[in-house]
Amino acid sequence: AQKITQTQPGMFVQEKEAVTLDCTYDTSDPSYGLFWYKQPSSGEMIFLIYQGSYDQQNATEGRYSLNFQKARKSANLVISASQLGDSAMYFCAMREGDQGAQKLVFGQGTRLTINP
């Protein structure tokens, strides 16, 4: 079974609009962490935001926020006021377990295109 599912292969959004990128996950471990990365066309992987399973509040980092719905096992990334530079691949990833567990499992990604 897929650990991380990103159901949107591609999304097209007008500049300055908000955009939500979907991510659902599958785990039976009560302790886990969820991450979002951005991969622009240049290829590097850029960390955006982190949400821990025990965190009480949804994570926010500047224009990025994470809509964390634990019961639904979803961790959607919200980008407010989108910019042309936001065009990229976006990956959701999960790390299960406590200190001994380090494997980060990635979803297949969503390609976001911001139109002027």
Added chain:
Amino acid sequence: DAGVIQSPRHEVTEMGQEVTLRCKPISGHDYLFWYRQTMMRGLELLIYFNNNVPIDDSGMPEDRFSAKMPNASFSTLKIQPSEPRDSAVYFCASSLNYRDPYTFGSGTRLTVV
């Protein structure tokens, strides 16, 4: 900090040749990871190290792949012999501890012809 440094950035080699990819993690990071990215399979974890010790190599495709970390500041991923299906972008990443995000290198784009 210079970040995670990978070399070479691009590598083109002929089938059957040995390929060695190199990685220098961020100083002080205890964990080092090797990932492979392809269109078909996405990002796959190949192997990771904690304090220079290999912890999980279950993602290494086959015996042709090997990885070493002789010290805290250097790791190699070797493919011998290389095959066209090994063509991919290989990323090295490091992290400080289990809660910290990974910092990725710029990747090595490997083409085996």
